[in-house]
Amino acid sequence: MINFSGVKQRLFWKGSPRSISFDAAGMDQKLKNTAENCFIVEDHANRIGIANAGELTTDGKGLQILGMVAPMTAEQLGDPTFKRDYNLKYTYKTGAMANGIASETLVIAMGKAGLLGSFGAAGLVPTRVEQAIDTIQTALMNENYAFNLIHSPNEPALEAGAVKHFLERKVQVVEASAFLNLTLNIVHYRVAGLSKDEKGNILIKNRVIAKISRKEVASHFMQPAPKKYIDQLLADGKITPLQAELSARIPMADDITVEADSGGHTDNRPLVTLLPSIIRLRDQLQQKHEFTTPIRIGAAGGISTPESALSAYMMGAAYIVTGSVNQACLEAGTSEHVRKLLASVSQTDVMMAPASDMFEMGVELQVLKRGTLFGPRAKKLYELYMRYNSIEEIPQEERSKLEKSIFKKPLEEVWQGCINFFNDRDPHQIERAQNNPKRKMALIFRWYLGLSSNWANQGVKDRLTDMQIWCGPAMGAFNDWVKGTYLENYQNREVADVAKHIMQGAAYLYRIQSLKNQGVNLPLEWSVYIPVKNEIEVEI
Ligand SMILES: Cc1cc2nc3c(=O)[nH]c(=O)nc-3n(C[C@H](O)[C@H](O)[C@H](O)COP(=O)(O)O)c2cc1C
Numbered sequence: 001m002i003n004f005s006g007v008k009q010r011l012f013w014k015g016s017p018r019s020i021s022f023d024a025a026g027m028d029q030k031l032k033n034t035a036e037n038c039f040i041v042e043d044h045a046n047r048i049g050i051a052n053a054g055e056l057t058t059d060g061k062g063l064q065i066l067g068m069v070a071p072m073t074a075e076q077l078g079d080p081t082f083k084r085d086y087n088l089k090y091t092y093k094t095g096a097m098a099n100g101i102a103s104e105t106l107v108i109a110m111g112k113a114g115l116l117g118s119f120g121a122a123g124l125v126p127t128r129v130e131q132a133i134d135t136i137q138t139a140l141m142n143e144n145y146a147f148n149l150i151h152s153p154n155e156p157a158l159e160a161g162a163v164k165h166f167l168e169r170k171v172q173v174v175e176a177s178a179f180l181n182l183t184l185n186i187v188h189y190r191v192a193g194l195s196k197d198e199k200g201n202i203l204i205k206n207r208v209i210a211k212i213s214r215k216e217v218a219s220h221f222m223q224p225a226p227k228k229y230i231d232q233l234l235a236d237g238k239i240t241p242l243q244a245e246l247s248a249r250i251p252m253a254d255d256i257t258v259e260a261d262s263g264g265h266t267d268n269r270p271l272v273t274l275l276p277s278i279i280r281l282r283d284q285l286q287q288k289h290e291f292t293t294p295i296r297i298g299a300a301g302g303i304s305t306p307e308s309a310l311s312a313y314m315m316g317a318a319y320i321v322t323g324s325v326n327q328a329c330l331e332a333g334t335s336e337h338v339r340k341l342l343a344s345v346s347q348t349d350v351m352m353a354p355a356s357d358m359f360e361m362g363v364e365l366q367v368l369k370r371g372t373l374f375g376p377r378a379k380k381l382y383e384l385y386m387r388y389n390s391i392e393e394i395p396q397e398e399r400s401k402l403e404k405s406i407f408k409k410p411l412e413e414v415w416q417g418c419i420n421f422f423n424d425r426d427p428h429q430i431e432r433a434q435n436n437p438k439r440k441m442a443l444i445f446r447w448y449l450g451l452s453s454n455w456a457n458q459g460v461k462d463r464l465t466d467m468q469i470w471c472g473p474a475m476g477a478f479n480d481w482v483k484g485t486y487l488e489n490y491q492n493r494e495v496a497d498v499a500k501h502i503m504q505g506a507a508y509l510y511r512i513q514s515l516k517n518q519g520v521n522l523p524l525e526w527s528v529y530i531p532v533k534n535e536i537e538v539e540i
Contacts, residue, residue: 001027002040002048004066006519012062013041015054020063022049031526034074034507040067040520067518069511074503077309077510079296079318085207085254086144086173089114090503091319094326094495095211095257095300096148096175097470098122098264099453103333104135106326106495111136111143113496118175118209120333122150123357123453125425126161133169146173146209149186154357155426163189167206175257177211178265178357182220182252187229190253191239194246202246202292210253211300211321213260213267218278221253222285222295251295255318256282260301263324263472265355265365271308275299275315304474305481306505306529310513313506322499324475329493335459338469341371343490347476351375353468354382356449360442368469374452377406377466381445390437391444406466411444418443421450486533505529 001024020041021027027050030038036052041063043049048066056065075083078091093116096102102120110117119136121129129147136145147166152158163185166174172193176186186208193206210221225247233239239247258278260271279297286294299312300321312320326332328342349370355363359382369375384402388394391411394402399411407414422429422443433439452468454460460467478498479488486492487501508529512522 001523002050003521004040004042004048004519005521006066008064008066010058010060011065011068012057012060013039013051013054013065014057014062015051017043019053020049020051022047026050028526031511031522032508034504034511035071037071038069038511038515039065040515040518042066067515067520069514072507072510074500074507077313077503077506078320081293082255082296082298082319086116087114087142088116088144090499091298092116092499092503093146093209093257093298093319093321094118094499095262095321095323096120096122096146096150096177097323097327097332098124098148098150099457100124100128100132100333101327101457102148103331104132104139106329106331106333107136107145108139109331109494109496110499111140111145113499114143115496115499116144116146116173117495118146118148118173121148121162122177123450126158126165129162130165130169133165133171137169144173146175147171149174149176149189150357151177151179151183151186152357153180153361155429157426157428159183159185167192172205173207173209175209175211176221176253179210179212179220180217182226182229184229184232187225187247187252188233188238191225191230191233191243191247194243194250196242196246202250204250204254207255208253209255209257209298211257211259212278213258213269213274213301215277215281218256218258218281219285221256222251222282223289224248224250225252249291251285251289251291253295254293255296255298257298257300257319257321258317259321260299261366261472262301263327263350263366263474264470265363266301266472268352268366269301271299271301271303271312272315275312275317279316302472302474302477304478304502306502306509308474308477309502309506310509313510320502322474322502324470324472325478325498326495327469327471328475328478328490329495329498330491331495334457334469337459337464338456338467339490339493341368341469342471342475343479343488343493345370345471345476345479347473347480349476350471350473353378354449356446356453356468359385359446359449360439365470366472368471368475371464372456372467372469373465374468378449378452378468381406381448385438385441385445388441391441392437406448414444414447415440418447421447482531485531487531492533501529501531505531
């Protein structure tokens with residue numbers, strides 16, 4: 001069953017022969033006991049077996065050891081200070097998913113299981129976010145949670161409003177994302193939470209987990225807040241002189257999530273290239289600034305299986321973040337149609353398409369291409385936006401096609417819809433478009449891009465082919481992994497359970513890979529981690 005092709009070391013095993021398993025079921029169980037030592041031994045009849053108990057000797061007495069691994073549980077993976085600071089069981093976080101797809105239910109399920117969930121506040125009106133704060137704070141009195149603070153270059157009022165709410169409502173962890181540079185808002189949030197204890201230690205109340213996919217952006221968050229913002233906040237009376245002084249001694253973020261090829265906004269970088277670069281950058285800046293607590297670097301993008309989680313940890317990730325896989329879980333604030341569709345996709349069923357929030361800048365995000373025509377249709381709109389200066393310039397034939405197949409109504413009516421939408425949210429947007437036909441065209445096109453994700457979340461039946469479903473290759477990888485297990489059925493997918501299987505699987509595989517590297521060749525069925533229902537208890 002097991003064979004050995006490594007080099008035998010002068011290492012021997014002493015213990016009760018009864019504690020060695022030579023049968024398949026016994027050996028399998030011993031490999032799974034990740035909290036115990038695992039010794040691969042060869043007895044005097046040249047049989048290979050596995051023991052969890054016993055001890056190691058070098059005196060030549062006892063059984064030859066072919067390989068061994070120390071305990072490695074899911075709890076051990078990653079940086080223990082991440083668990084300590086956020087009061088977690090595992091160094092595992094779910095990323096925000098806009099429009100409340102990362103719903104209250106999802107964040108609460110994560111929090112109750114000792115994991116960190118981030119509410120998908122992006123795209124929601126302030127009253128809706130406030131409602132979510134109420135619900136989550138009531139449910140998670142002693143557990144942790146985060147809220148997404150998304151940079152909104154087109155709607156600066158939203159970003160400022162979100163920070164105001166987070167400060168007023170004492171939201172103590174934000175996941176900052178889509179930032180290209182620091183803004184006054186994010187600096188305000190961070191610095192307004194600083195104080196000093198009686199020993200002079202800096203206390204950080206407002207934690208920032210910044211999600212980045214570029215070194216330039218990462219470096220902003222890895223350094224103290226810029227003086228120009230501190231001076232302005234001080235002049236506006238938004239921070240105290242003490243806070244201004246303390247801000248020079250701490251970085252802008254506690255944690256940096258390095259995001260590789262992911263669902264939603266992404267630069268499509270491979271994690272294996274990006275993560276080591278950012279870790280190196282952190283090390284350089286840590287040397288320069290000598291922060292009391294070094295910034296932790298986590299990994300996101302493409303993580304949805306034990307193998308991908310383990311690879312991130314082995315490259316030095318302090319924690320991991322999942323996204324796409326959670327949208328297919330029961331707690332996600334999306335429709336049954338989307339959940340079901342996601343459970344059927346493979347890794348190649350995704351594509352890049354224009355993003356609604358940064359449409360004019362040509363920014364794209366990763367969406368599902370199977371079961372929806374959103375991607376090609378959104379690309380068509382961007383093409384027209386680049387070619388023409390106004391809606392009126394679009395040839396009549398083209399315009400009619402748009403109204404018939406994409407908008408399903410006259411563009412004048414769509415414009416009226418934009419006015420109504422922004423009147424509630426950010427009236428300045430309409431003012432800026434009134435005398436600027438290109439801007440007006442962008443807002444009209446963004447109507448489709450914005451609503452298409454609502455159609456997906458609400459499962460609108462006559463918009464099935466227009467659904468915008470953010471998704472990365474991680475979804476297909478997850479589907480491959482769980483094929484043939486109880487998690488193949490999307491109705492069995494729960495965020496905390498999925499998280500625990502990924503973590504438990506990563507810990508299991510850590511030891512399997514280590515044994516393989518020592519020359520211990522295990523049968524195929526023991527080289528993979530198969531999720532089994534209820535094998536891991538979910539504490540609710
Ligand atoms: C449906 C969906 C919506 C997302 N919305 C946001 C968002 O609003 N803010 C954000 O910071 N990240 C967002 N993300 C990114 C996730 O938080 C996470 O970082 C990413 O999905 C991880 O990569 P993965 O998709 O490969 O697992 C979204 C991802 C998905 C799949």
